[in-house]
Amino acid sequence: MGDDLTRRVAAEFFGTFWLTFGGCGAAVISAAYPELGIGFLGVAFAFGLTVLSMAYAVGHISGGHFNPAVTLGLWSAGRCANRHVLPYIVAQVAGAIVGAGFLYLIASGKAGWVPAGFASNGYGELSPGKYGLSACFLTEILATFFFLFIILGATSKGAATGFAGIPIGLALTLIHLITIPVTNTSVNPARSLGPALFAGADHLAQVWLFWVAPIVGAMIAGYLARWLYEYSAIVDTTVVEERRVP
Numbered sequence: 001m002g003d004d005l006t007r008r009v010a011a012e013f014f015g016t017f018w019l020t021f022g023g024c025g026a027a028v029i030s031a032a033y034p035e036l037g038i039g040f041l042g043v044a045f046a047f048g049l050t051v052l053s054m055a056y057a058v059g060h061i062s063g064g065h066f067n068p069a070v071t072l073g074l075w076s077a078g079r080c081a082n083r084h085v086l087p088y089i090v091a092q093v094a095g096a097i098v099g100a101g102f103l104y105l106i107a108s109g110k111a112g113w114v115p116a117g118f119a120s121n122g123y124g125e126l127s128p129g130k131y132g133l134s135a136c137f138l139t140e141i142l143a144t145f146f147f148l149f150i151i152l153g154a155t156s157k158g159a160a161t162g163f164a165g166i167p168i169g170l171a172l173t174l175i176h177l178i179t180i181p182v183t184n185t186s187v188n189p190a191r192s193l194g195p196a197l198f199a200g201a202d203h204l205a206q207v208w209l210f211w212v213a214p215i216v217g218a219m220i221a222g223y224l225a226r227w228l229y230e231y232s233a234i235v236d237t238t239v240v241e242e243r244r245v246p
Helices: 002-030 039-062 068-076 082-107 133-154 165-183 189-199 209-228
Strands: none
Touching (some): 002 039, 002 082, 002 189, 068 082, 068 133, 068 189, 082 189, 133 165, 189 209
8 A cells, every 4th residue: 555655646746847848848838939939829828738548557557646636635535535635745846846946947048037926826916817816816716617627527437438537737828828827827836836836925825716716626626526526426537546445
């Protein structure tokens, strides 16, 4: 049991590392690169591809959460064991911080580089489009709700087995295409905390919203899914827990 949990935690660490390093790295290094910048579209696809690639790389080990909100949403749906919740979240936060740290080391190797927002999330003056707190809070609740809704639906009974990573990755891409101008897109508390630690006190002071709102949205989706998808018969998947748990 201990060895199994160690493997699961390691998978969550590396998955969240890759999500933070890859997605935020696209924003920090490549989004506005002279003449060849990938822009919002490229950043959105980068985040989606990190989840898609790691879902198939390690999803069969841990369930491929890579996100505290996903872990809590799946737990509220009866899809994540109680004993996995805290270790998963600790691993996800650690992976995001280490991923952001490596990104900072690489990005700061360019002469004259300044971190600016360092792909952090924010509201008010720290929102890319200067959206207020209420709009940002609602955006993160809705976006995370539908992210979990899609995760749970794509892995429910009757869904195409083995393909869940594709709609999940594309859903995260779509969420970024909608919400980057509003909050710089979180839907993931660990991804928000990692870059904020390197962006400065102002961004760090706003991280609370990007923990509270995604978790609220995810857990609402989880409780709804208990009824909608009738988890009395859970199918084996590669991106979520394989059985109903207490």
